[in-house]
Amino acid sequence: MSEKKHRVSRRQFLNYTLTGVGGFMAAGILSPMVRFALDPILKEEAGQDMVAVAQVKDITTEPQRFDFKVKVKDAWYESEEPRSAWVFKDEKGDIVALSPICKHLGCTVNWNGDKSNPNRFFCPCHYGLYEKDGTNVPNTPPPAPLDRYEYEVKDGTLYLGKAKPRGEA
Amino acid sequence: MKWTAKDVDAYHQAKEYVDTALVPCIPIGSTNMKAFAEMSEHTLFITNEVERQFKGRVMLFPPLTYFVQEQIQARVHEWTNVLKQAGFQHVCFVTSHADIADDSFIYVPALPLEHADEAYKQKVVRQQVEQVMDALVAKWTLKN
Ligand code: FES
Numbered sequence: 001m002s003e004k005k006h007r008v009s010r011r012q013f014l015n016y017t018l019t020g021v022g023g024f025m026a027a028g029i030l031s032p033m034v035r036f037a038l039d040p041i042l043k044e045e046a047g048q049d050m051v052a053v054a055q056v057k058d059i060t061t062e063p064q065r066f067d068f069k070v071k072v073k074d075a076w077y078e079s080e081e082p083r084s085a086w087v088f089k090d091e092k093g094d095i096v097a098l099s100p101i102c103k104h105l106g107c108t109v110n111w112n113g114d115k116s117n118p119n120r121f122f123c124p125c126h127y128g129l130y131e132k133d134g135t136n137v138p139n140t141p142p143p144a145p146l147d148r149y150e151y152e153v154k155d156g157t158l159y160l161g162k163a164k165p166r167g168e169a
Numbered sequence: 170m171k172w173t174a175k176d177v178d179a180y181h182q183a184k185e186y187v188d189t190a191l192v193p194c195i196p197i198g199s200t201n202m203k204a205f206a207e208m209s210e211h212t213l214f215i216t217n218e219v220e221r222q223f224k225g226r227v228m229l230f231p232p233l234t235y236f237v238q239e240q241i242q243a244r245v246h247e248w249t250n251v252l253k254q255a256g257f258q259h260v261c262f263v264t265s266h267a268d269i270a271d272d273s274f275i276y277v278p279a280l281p282l283e284h285a286d287e288a289y290k291q292k293v294v295r296q297q298v299e300q301v302m303d304a305l306v307a308k309w310t311l312k313n
Contacts, residue, residue, distance in 0.1 A: 082221070105183055105225025124306055125226035126186055141186075 050152055050159035054087060057156065059095060063088040063111040063121075063132065068160070085149055085160055086111055086121070090133065098134045099147040099163035109146070121146065134166065170228045171220060186225060189305060190257035191216055192248060193232040194241070194264040194274065204279075205237070208265035211279035216263050218298045223305065228257070241269050259308045263301060275304050 053068045063086040072081045086098040086109075100108045102123040109130065113122030120137065121130040129137035134146035150161035170176040170187060180187055193216045198205045213232065220229040233248060235241050245262060252260045262274045270276035277297040280290055 102225060105179075105186055107225040108222040123225075124302075124309070125223060 050150075050161045052157050053085060053097075053160045054158045055156060056095070056153055056158055059087055059089055059158065061089050063098070065100070065111070083160075084108070085163075086146075087158065088132075095151060095153070095158065096133065097149040097151050097158070097160055099149060101147065101163070102128050102142055103136065103144040103146065104128050104141040170224055172229065172231050176228075180228060183225075184256065187228055188257060189223075189227045189259040189261065189308070190230055190252045191219060191227050191305075192230045192252075192260065192262050194245075194262050194266065194269070195232040195234045196237050196264075196266045196269075197234060198237040205266075207279045212263055212265045212277065215277050215294065215297050215301060218294075219263075219301045219305070222298075222302060226309075227305065233262070237266075237268070242273075245273055259305070261301075261305065261308070275301050277301065 049071075051068050051070055054066045058064075065084055066087055067082060067084045069080045070083050072079055084100045086100055088096055090096050098121075100110075100121075102109050102125065104123065104126060107123050107125035107128075109121040109123045109128070111121055112118060113124060114120070114127070114129075117129055119132060121132075121134070123129070123142065126141045128142040129140045130142065130146055131137065134148065136142040136145050145166045147163040147165055149163045152159045152161070170180050193212045195209045195212060196205050209232075216229055220227055230252075233241075233244060235244065248262075249260045263277060264270055264274045265277055265279040267276070267278065277300065280293055
């Protein structure tokens with residue numbers, strides 16, 4: 001009886017230790033995997049600075065394209081990447097800065113790019129269309145409205161931040 | 170899209186939309202190296218920029234690289250056939266190398282060194298990027 005009890009507890013002991021060791025091993029394997037999985041999210045969250053893009057006095061009710069550069073940090077080096085925005089004032093006089101990146105597969109859209117669709121943004125790749133406010137036109141490939149840049153106006157200069165899906169910006 | 174594992178994944182998801190192959194053609198010479206290096210830089214810069222704006226429909230392939238004394242036409246034909254078979258309806262070659270630039274290429278001359286003027290350079294580069302994009306759009310509209 002006492003021997004049986006002893007054996008059981010030894011088995012239990014082994015069980016515990018092995019689970020413990022296995023746990024360590026699993027943790028050793030999993031934690032880098034989790035890190036990798038989370039890494040892009042962590043990276044994206046590391047906020048982006050606002051960049052001066054245009055003078056407010058140059059902004060009209062007609063969308064104009066402004067090109068600028070943002071610093072992008074990649075694990076090893078920092079580089080400058082070109083960006084563009086379609087900027088205009090809406091009926092209320094508020095500034096709207098749209099990302100030109102088509103929500104279908106990422107081509108660059110143009111204002112009035114298609115003669116038969118005036119006053120719309122046009123994507124030449126698969127003929128995607130967006131209204132002036134960025135809303136995607138039904139029955140064209142884009143599944144969502146154009147992203148909007150976060151913006152700030154300081155001393156007559158327009159600064160743009162990150163482009164965000166509509167509803168978030 | 171670019172020839173990277175990540176973009177190729179995206180390509181497999183959207184194959185029917187990516188119907189254009191863009192191939193930079195890069196000469197290598199053992200004399201006059203600097204001029205060829207410049208052509209290389211220039212062609213790659215232009216094709217990268219075109220890819221950025223036309224990502225959703227264009228696959229930018231790694232360059233077709235050749236020695237200046239090589240006969241390039243046969244290889245261009247072969248690449249065209251293989252890529253067409255792979256499902257790319259439009260195959261476009263871009264080069265800064267005047268000696269090979271016939272109708273099968275889009276020719277984008279590299280800038281003469283003497284022009285140090287940044288603004289001028291940028292303007293020419295922008296025009297050439299547009300020239301290549303216009304050529305692609307023209308192919309697309311012909312087909313549709
Ligand atoms: S990438 Fe714009 S419509 Fe397909």
